[in-house]
Amino acid sequence: MPANDIQLDEHGRLRHFLAIDGLNHDLLVQILDTAENFAGIGHRVVKKIPLLRGKTVINLFFEPSTRTLTTFELAAKRLSADVLNLNVPTSSTSKGESLLDTLQTLEAMHCDMFVVRHQMSGAAHFIAQHVAPEVSVINGGDGRHSHPTQAMLDLFTIRRHKQGFTDLTVAIVGDVAHSRVARSQIAALRMLQTGEVRVVGPKTLIPPGLPADVRIFHDLKDGLHDADVVIMLRLQKERMQGSTLPSSQEYFQVWGLTEKRLYAAKENVIVMHPGPLNRGVEISSEVADGDRSVILQQVSYGIAVRMAVMSMTLGRGAQTERAHAH
């Protein structure tokens, strides 16, 4: 099958990892299966494999995000890559250098991968369009647009707990409009043929233009009814400029996930959250720390999923060489 998405190479293999859109069912499953191989590595005495030894990974962060940076740095180091963290606002662009010049300069140093975090939608795509053929780009979150490794770790968490997707009802609850992860989650869940995908939240926080098969709820109880998986979103207070949103307390009154409200869902429901938590705003501590919460497991799986994406994109050469050797 010829690939026409920038993310795939001429053999349909993952070259960049920028967004769920443009990928396909089989690739998502391949990422999940590869991550499965890495999921146990965190429990080993030596948490390191030499898969990317001698490769150079640049964390190119145009906005700070310690949590995301840490996960990518750890994933790269556990694959034995050399990692450099570049905080771009405080560096070369301050000398008036353009983004493309910065990129070309880093490429000329023979870097193999850029993990890009940017406040503007499409930044990672833009960079991927301009890098040299042997360089891979991973989107570490761009604007409101996409955060695909987060979506994949959510899928991985669901598959680990629920085995498949086709019979599941998944409710995504809260500030969908300002979430960079919600769009990626919806795309990924649909691509894996999830039984029912719901978004649940106040009208002001549900964006227009959602896919027709996504069910929209403006009542929390209705939205949670018989759900197998509840994905809580972080209330992006810092992204809401001039919003008419009520106070955090008022928000919790109506939209906060409590044990009591969770009764509406299935008994074996799992509760997810991308972190960091706003306790007492979108979620109660009782639920976040309760036994249906899989929030910390999401973090663990996040390392495995990032190792999977890194090794699939950067390991293509090795596969090709091996293929040619036959």
Place this chain on the structure above:
Amino acid sequence: MPANDIQLDEHGRLRHFLAIDGLNHDLLVQILDTAENFAGIGHRVVKKIPLLRGKTVINLFFEPSTRTLTTFELAAKRLSADVLNLNVPTSSTSKGESLLDTLQTLEAMHCDMFVVRHQMSGAAHFIAQHVAPEVSVINGGDGRHSHPTQAMLDLFTIRRHKQGFTDLTVAIVGDVAHSRVARSQIAALRMLQTGEVRVVGPKTLIPPGLPADVRIFHDLKDGLHDADVVIMLRLQKERMQGSTLPSSQEYFQVWGLTEKRLYAAKENVIVMHPGPLNRGVEISSEVADGDRSVILQQVSYGIAVRMAVMSMTLGRGAQTERAHAH
């Protein structure tokens, strides 16, 4: 002997390293003996051993301290661990995440050790109380309370130069009240049955509640008389708020260690200082750079002592496995 201190595991081995209090004579000697094995590594061509390969060490610094950070980073790298430096104030807590959520998130990434530096007394203990069973915490200095790796490197320096402790007179001079290291030093020296421990300084800088067997001097000459070891403390100007202390110059006039004043001590006295030096405040350059000063050797030994503590806490699993294999 069953251990009831949080720092020890059920076999009485070092699990965390938070404070001298709660440890015992044999453990301190074990740390010094282990450090002895690492002390030569700085002189080798390859200054690296694979003891902690595949382990992840997080330097979790809530206040900046380049010097302390550097020593722990070097120690971890020379043990072949992967090291991540997290400067916490500028990162996740800025998104309103609680300390415990940050910790749990890092733990979920399968980190093995936190080196904690915090401006609040008890912070490292608090963190140690809440980490997962397989995680170790090392106190890199908390508030005015404790700085135990500094105390251990002081002991190591003394033992290297004076062989034992029981016949020694050790004078700790200066700003004892605001020093996070003085408390740890006093505890450690007493635990190793040092002949005589003295604190020497103006009344305003000697805290109440010192152990009864610690001798207090408010006259420098008397305090230095026949001392084998003089430990100068840094004048913590930045910690003295609204103090009625005289100027640096006036302080040096009365309390600064000069060659002349050092005549009061034994002829083979050694002079120590935790650094960074306030030259011309608590110590003259003549003394700091003189042949009785062992200040730079303290720095060298600091790497060995930190390697010792890291390998003892993180290497317990290996020991247990080996023990079980017999």
Place this chain on the structure above:
Amino acid sequence: MPANDIQLDEHGRLRHFLAIDGLNHDLLVQILDTAENFAGIGHRVVKKIPLLRGKTVINLFFEPSTRTLTTFELAAKRLSADVLNLNVPTSSTSKGESLLDTLQTLEAMHCDMFVVRHQMSGAAHFIAQHVAPEVSVINGGDGRHSHPTQAMLDLFTIRRHKQGFTDLTVAIVGDVAHSRVARSQIAALRMLQTGEVRVVGPKTLIPPGLPADVRIFHDLKDGLHDADVVIMLRLQKERMQGSTLPSSQEYFQVWGLTEKRLYAAKENVIVMHPGPLNRGVEISSEVADGDRSVILQQVSYGIAVRMAVMSMTLGRGAQTERAHAH
């Protein structure tokens, strides 16, 4: 031949790398030849060799420079050294510690190399005069004075494209007065007996005291005439205090390198620039991205040249040991 320059050891081998002045023809050629061995490493699957495994390299940056820091960090990591980045202004000196105390402290931690970046001329020399015998210092750029690794990568680029130097005309164009690299370039080109070295620029930007055999041009067309190599300098706007320089646009009108102006040079001229580019100020995008530009190759070669200098200075011990073994 006994060496009387601080940069050379008693066998005339490179101990520090601080400036081109004080080195000699053979040493420059040796650096270029060594870099040649490393130039291919960026294209390998595993871009790493174990030459400096177990060595500790400290990037001691007193002024920020992401680009320079990145190249030295990458070079050290590809040689398998352990690397620590110390941003000094925000660290120990803020506690009032002197530069020499900081240095001695780092030395006591058994660091093997300091890469020094400083805003003051002579800073790297000063540090090299005070380090322990086994420590090497590399100048990563000091004040307006020197940036010798940049000069060496320029030479390397020229030799790769033009084979030799003796028949070449090399024009250095622009803000020579404020450039830390121009002085190093002129010294290096003369040492390698370059046919003709020119500086080209407005009177206000050409410093007094250039060597007598350097030809000075105040007209761009004349200066470019029949040149084999054109080295454009960055307009150091941030270094010109109270200057009477015209606007960037006016500067480009008279001194900007365009395709049209480049006709004056030889047909197979190569165009170089140390980066970062001020597009539309000292150089047009057409030229910078054109097929006579070797600007990105300079960046690639920069890693190889830094690896060469690092391995030559730090690898001396091994050579000596081997020599003694015979």
